[in-house]
Amino acid sequence: MTTVAPSTSTTESACEQGSPAASSMSLDSAVQVATVLKALAEPLRIRMLSFITSSPTGEACVCDIATVADVAQPTVSHHLKVLKDVGVLTSERRGTWVYYRVAPALRGAVGVLLDAFAPATLEAAERASAAAGLDDVDHVLTRVAETLAETFPSLTPETVTTTVRESYTALARTAGVRSHLVVTAERFARQRLQDISTAGDTTTVPQVLFVCVANAGRSQLAAGLVRRYAGDRLVVRSAGSAPAGDVHPQVRTVLADLGASPGEAYPKPITDDAVRAADVVVTMGCGDTCPILPGTRYEDWVVGDPALASHEGVLAITDQIDAHVRELLASLLPDLEIPATR
Template sequence: MVIEMFHEEFYGRTEPLLERICRELALRFDGTLSPETVERFVGECHRLLAQKSRLRRHLPLLTERFARERLTALAQSQGLIMREVPEVLYVCARNAGRSQMAAALTVHHAAGRVHVRTAGTAPAHHVDPVIIEAMAEIGIDLGGAFPKPLTDEVVAAADVVVTMGCGDACPIYPATRYLDWNIADPEGAPIERVRAIRDHVGERVRELLSELPGTAPQSIG
């Protein structure tokens, strides 16, 4: 009964925020995606994140970011929005370690010449704090990163899908390049081990970027 009352109170406060998110995203995608599609995605994103998120105060903000990312990917996969740079999707089981490190390192090294998304087949509640610490040591802030579940449209929109320890859970689309990186799982590892995994991920990221047009790696400084 207490749990039911909490959910009623929480969703009662959240509903106006979700309505505002729907209005804003409907305007953003006006002429590209229907308001009904936007509303459906916002509702689904909120439900998916609410199952995992411990940060209830930030749930509407995360919902907006997740829905915007998915709607953009949907429009791209349907040819309604052109992809101006290569799209890379990193997938691991928890979306709390390897995929987050790979995405952040790709963004840093590519310096705007590639767009990155991440997802998890069984996403965690939050990004591993040791991962955040290890990335901060090389000047990369993961403070805004959060785990997200894997959805079809982000796979369909990707030029390259890189999986790390999540088996064959990723759907297959034609004309998409698939890579599987053998990267150790940093979950529960000490910071020294996480640093080594971080550096290994960085090497693989540089290799990938060297193969993509116009995405030569930049040095960390």
Template sequence: MTTTLETDACAPTTTHAIGTEAAATVAEALKSLSDPLRLRMLSAIATDPRGECCVCDLAALADVSQPTISHHLKVLKATGMLLSERRGTWVYYRIAPARRGAVTALLDAFAPAATLDTSEDDAAERAEALRTMDGRVTRLADELADELTGLNRDLVTAIVRESYAGLVRSAKLTQHMIPLTERFARQRLADLTRDRQAGVPQVLFVCVQNAGRSQLAAALVNQLADGKVIARSAGSTPAADVHPHVRSLITQIEGERQAESAFPKPLTDDAVRAADVVVTMGCGDVCPIIPGVRYEDWAVGDPALASPEGVAAIRDDIEGRVRGLIDTLLTD
């Protein structure tokens, strides 16, 4: 019996793959991060307000000896991620400037994404919901255009559709998608028409996923400023939902209703343009530079990855910074 073999040859394109030398370098760096304690130390150094950590600071992360801590730090330093400086009897470590982007991407984007749970059922539900959503978005755009008669109808329609498109890339598709789109579109239209010379000061908090730090900071401003400062938040790559740890904190700060309505939002140029102050939290290079807008960068930990004690410490750190920011804005 003769078997006919397929004659169409596979022609894979391998020229776009990472180079051998680069792959070896990256693999070595990833190997150095395969230990959970090293990842925690890297996170502690990256988010320390001083921009560096002493060996004695990092010893509190685990019940291990100081020589063990020093060993792990030397492994990270050998890959080029850390720089060190001896001052007296102690050695201080900081993130190497050339590696800061890689460390930020690891801690702020990859790590939270790696801890998410996804299922085939969620994907099927999402696909089914998408098939019925377009007509509802069109109706929402018509309703808002009828209501906001002072704005160009085509502009309102475009903002509604752009808002839906921005949210649907990452948000969970539930029965709440249309209300979320309406809230986001209204916020964008308010940003688009805001006069920064009039009204109360407005602050925009931006992190990568808008699921943790930026949400928490905005909630604290809204609580502590008592309406004298408006706070909003956004993410350069929004997550599907606010992290449970942060939602619990928002419940304590603003109440259950506000916590339930919080959702990750994509960053827009209009939001930056409307703000008096933009505070970045690990994603400073993604924000457009708008003349007249003040920019700050806060190095704070990610509550999505922290222990309960760490979450409390991060909240206290952000609250202290928020109080200072509010005082500055109201004084100015």
């Protein structure tokens, strides 16, 4: 009896017909693309690209990028060099400054990245974060809202509930530590509800809002100094246009020396409530992200960024901010006695 081995020709033929090898990317091409994507996979570089492409001329000077990126110029130059080395950017020196623009061959691809891929990614992440966060703590947030509704009887329960949930969701997007997120969200919601209830009331204690990019350094230091010097004679808030996950460790050490309690300082986003309630809005490196409202006093302080500074550097920056704070308090509270040293 003869045994006939099963034929594999049909299977092999089907496999060959369905194989995408002929049209898939080669290894060399994949390595080249991965190199460029790796260079792009850094938040600061994405922001730099966005700034350059948003310029009316399609180019930007290193000095302007450093201001918007909120980091030192050598750091900006390093990141720009990385993008230039992989062919994403080109540069041209004009006098003492170097101007950067997107390489002509990649303008379309960079446009798709910033105008289509980035917004879609952010929207998907926001929906997922909000849904997951609220599903897990819904009953806790409900209790928080009920408690705060009793504290702010002039506001509707719907306003209180919405503010609590929005506060939790906003902090959940960037929080570096989530173990105390509900407690922090309750504190943030309480501040916002206070701002909502007092906005436009000229009989209340003056309120100052400090805004920087990450709300992890400069604005926290300014708020800490005001609290130390003015106590309850001023209401002080701080916020960020793009909040970080946590306050910089070196800054937290200084805040503790200023008497800040644990958990008092945490990065939070800027809200319209805080801006409307503020008598003075002080910005530090965040550009024009703050809404401009009539009747509100605005100041912009040019001070160093403690994000990459040493301990000594953070202390020097604190001294810079301290000088500005003293001038501000002298104008708002002329009779306030401020100690010679902090």
